[in-house]
Amino acid sequence: MATNTPAYRELLATCTEANAILVAVSKTKTPEDIQALYNLGQRDFGENCVQELVEKQQILPSDIRWHFIGHLQSNKVKYIASFVHLIHGVDSEKLLKEINKQGAKNNRVIKVLLQVHIATEETKFGLDEGELASLLNHELLLALPNVSVVGLMGMASFSPDMKLVEKEFSTLATLFHHHKKNEEAGYKMDILSMGMSGDFKLAMACGSNMVRIGSLIFGARG
Numbered sequence: 001m002a003t004n005t006p007a008y009r010e011l012l013a014t015c016t017e018a019n020a021i022l023v024a025v026s027k028t029k030t031p032e033d034i035q036a037l038y039n040l041g042q043r044d045f046g047e048n049c050v051q052e053l054v055e056k057q058q059i060l061p062s063d064i065r066w067h068f069i070g071h072l073q074s075n076k077v078k079y080i081a082s083f084v085h086l087i088h089g090v091d092s093e094k095l096l097k098e099i100n101k102q103g104a105k106n107n108r109v110i111k112v113l114l115q116v117h118i119a120t121e122e123t124k125f126g127l128d129e130g131e132l133a134s135l136l137n138h139e140l141l142l143a144l145p146n147v148s149v150v151g152l153m154g155m156a157s158f159s160p161d162m163k164l165v166e167k168e169f170s171t172l173a174t175l176f177h178h179h180k181k182n183e184e185a186g187y188k189m190d191i192l193s194m195g196m197s198g199d200f201k202l203a204m205a206c207g208s209n210m211v212r213i214g215s216l217i218f219g220a221r222g
Ligand SMILES: *Cc1c(COP(=O)(O)O)cnc(C)c1O
Pocket: 025, 027, 048, 069, 070, 155, 195, 196, 197, 198, 212, 213, 214, 215, 216
């Protein structure tokens, strides 16, 4: 399905007004679909499959900022380490260390977000509050100079209960501000990535400054 240009423009205006970065989630969409949105000025794109991301990156313009938004396996970091702009879903020390290793090999610092588990569903990945606090450890992070934690990411429950979704977003925003206030050497709390097609307005109202939106722009995925 082709890009919904009016929906995209409206979304972009909403994001600009709220000072939020719009990541266009292009998973399963063709390079032509991505190029069409690129031609409208979009530069941030999100993918959740390593192989698909690598194939698209090779043929699409080099100034695209590629966001990896899925669950990343440690053994696949090497395929995207040379070019990925931001990895959203980091939820273990093991993965953080592997990203650091591959960052060093590629002579760059790779930016990441730590994923926090805020949904009631058990299937969603992410850290709990305690695990988050122990990963935001000054000594651990200073020992990993080729990975840079720049914020948090979370996914709310897939639920029509907007009170529940709001509570989950607020929980994440509170954690974000708490760790921002106590920011120490080794990490930054600049980016709060939360909100998708169905809940981005609520996410922004709760303080999100980066939304990841697919179906609203590209139409439903088959
Ligand atoms: C697919 C996906 C999105 C986008 O979902 P839409 O409902 O199509 O906007 C956002 N974030 C993550 C992590 C995703 O996997």
